[in-house]
Amino acid sequence: MPKSLSGTEQPRRPRRRTNASSKRAPAANPGAPPEAGDSPIAAEATPSDVATISQPIEPATATTEIVRELPARPRKAVRIRKYKPPAAPRFRICIIDSGWNAVARRALRHNFSLIRRLHKEELLYLLSRKKSAEFIRRHRSLIGRDPIIAVHDLEAIREHGTTGFHGFHLHLGIMRAPRQALIALQNFVQFVATHRHSENLEAEIRAELRREGIIGAVEILFHKAPRALGG
Amino acid sequence: MLDRLGEAVSVVLGALAIAYLVYEIDRRKRRLRDLFHVLDGTEADISADLLNMVESGELKPFFRETPA
Numbered sequence: 001m002p003k004s005l006s007g008t009e010q011p012r013r014p015r016r017r018t019n020a021s022s023k024r025a026p027a028a029n030p031g032a033p034p035e036a037g038d039s040p041i042a043a044e045a046t047p048s049d050v051a052t053i054s055q056p057i058e059p060a061t062a063t064t065e066i067v068r069e070l071p072a073r074p075r076k077a078v079r080i081r082k083y084k085p086p087a088a089p090r091f092r093i094c095i096i097d098s099g100w101n102a103v104a105r106r107a108l109r110h111n112f113s114l115i116r117r118l119h120k121e122e123l124l125y126l127l128s129r130k131k132s133a134e135f136i137r138r139h140r141s142l143i144g145r146d147p148i149i150a151v152h153d154l155e156a157i158r159e160h161g162t163t164g165f166h167g168f169h170l171h172l173g174i175m176r177a178p179r180q181a182l183i184a185l186q187n188f189v190q191f192v193a194t195h196r197h198s199e200n201l202e203a204e205i206r207a208e209l210r211r212e213g214i215i216g217a218v219e220i221l222f223h224k225a226p227r228a229l230g231g
Numbered sequence: 232m233l234d235r236l237g238e239a240v241s242v243v244l245g246a247l248a249i250a251y252l253v254y255e256i257d258r259r260k261r262r263l264r265d266l267f268h269v270l271d272g273t274e275a276d277i278s279a280d281l282l283n284m285v286e287s288g289e290l291k292p293f294f295r296e297t298p299a
Contacts, residue, residue: 162275169268
């Protein structure tokens, strides 16, 4: 079976064949990456290639070098989806990341598309590095805590603005280990997904934190390895 | 004499163990509350700033154009 051609490799030199009459399939691999289809591919003689043969063929002992230019594979037309805002978002999620913490930043970036897919119903805002730095400069208590995922409860904000409870921040930047950052991110995604219809979000967040705290205390008592979140 | 010294050492060690437990539980609690930070009136200015950025159009909802 012929090896696949990758886009980075040089096209192979055509093989010299002593038996010109034998026929094989072209070397193009249907499973190869799309770049391979765009580069010239070495192929062997077929009756239709007579016009492109560079040397005259001698019937029995001919040594032919044939290069056939395959037409570039027509690219699929990319249809652009128009942005449709979610019908009834419960949360507004803003991601603030000035680029401090490499570990948390990596965890967030690697899983961003998945987070986006899991929270299609929510409004997501992504601050650029520059805007994030500006924002953090205005609110200095946030320095060193980014990447921050700010979740605003739109229902609470509609009711009483930002004076009372109106959401929560996930300060991923305080996580130092990749595993901790990933678990915190997963917990966050799960929490937002499972509590989007909650009537009293504040009470549920506080109950969840209490539960985590009790579990952490039990773990300390039994000398278990600290959990990622509280540890 | 030795009995009393032993008792005193046990009491001190017990107190240290309890103090460590309290400290560790408190540390984890603070860390957890720092990680999942509940927003209330004290962070009103931070949230209001973000809301203003959204309402003024400075921030647009994230949407990646994807092939259909």
